[in-house]
Amino acid sequence: MILGVAMGQGHVRTRRALACRVAVLAIGAALASMAAVAVSPAPASAAACPPGDWVLVSSTSLLRRYHSYTFTLVAASPTFNVSDSRVAINDLDTPISVTFTSSQSRTFTISATASMTAKLAEWLSLTVSGTITRSRTTQIGVSVTASVAPHTTIQGDYGVQAYNAIYQVHTDEMLIWSNPFHLTCSDLGTAQQSVNAPTTVEGWRVRQTAPIVCGEASCTPVQAAYISHFTGVGCTGTESYYTPYFLFDGIRRSWDGHGIAGSNWRTVTNRSWKGTDGECHDDWPTGNTLNYFVTIYR
Secondary structure (H helix, E strand, O other), X not given: OHHHHHHHHHHHHHHHHHHHHHHHHHHHHHHHHHHHHHHOOOOOOHHHOOOOOOEEEEEOOOEEEEEEEEEEEEEEEEEEEEEEEEEEEEOOOOOEEEEEEOOOOOEEEOOOOOOOHHHHHHHHHHHOOOOEOOXXXXXXXXXXXXXXXXXXXXXXXXXXXXXXXXXXXXXXXXXXXXXXXXXXXXXXXXXXXXXXXXXXXXXXXXXXXXOOOOOOOOEEEOOEXXXXXXXXXXXXXXXXXXXXXXXXXXXXXXXXXXXXXXXXXXXXXXXEEEOOOOOEEOOOOOOEEEEEEEEEEO
């Protein structure tokens, strides 16, 4: 009986020891499994990156770099890109006829980073004008005939219509590594930039340059150089002088001291200005409206 009791207690102790060993083994297996899960490399998913039209920027055997661009238009103004010019002066008392023929060719392109240019051109053609193109080379041998009034001068400019645009571009970057495979995405931020975008519309623009034509009942000569304001970005559009400069002293000024000034005060929304150094400043791309401007004619 005593032996039987001793044997029963031994079995209990044996079962408890086995149970402890099994529990330890189970915990160890669980920890090993968790450790295996924690250290196993898991390639990142493209879903972790923002959706976009990704463009390959650079590529090596180890790394591929992609950018995605989101554009926002701030302002755009039409302009004319000149590739060739001619002048005709008629000192006679009778009108004459002249013919201008283009003899110089020039290529106008949208200037941006290599990876961005195609996307920017596509977006501009959808947002600003369907005539915008990535690149345009003007032709040689295109002629136009014009009449020159007595004692006047005309100028003919050959080129393409274009747009000066100010835009914001937001850039996202995706890096794809090959060894080991994984990808990362970064927000590179937003920058404001400007661009001249040529169009497919090409031809001659002929205008009278002397004497200057006043577009109002009366004009006065510009007497000094200071600042001109412009309704378009890139110092395009209507040119004006702000008469409150110098406390309404009555002297009419323009950026280069040339031209004639109208007599009517106007309320004008301007987007750029130019000083005596000839540098254009796009300081108000969304528009700055003030009173007391007079128009400058050239």
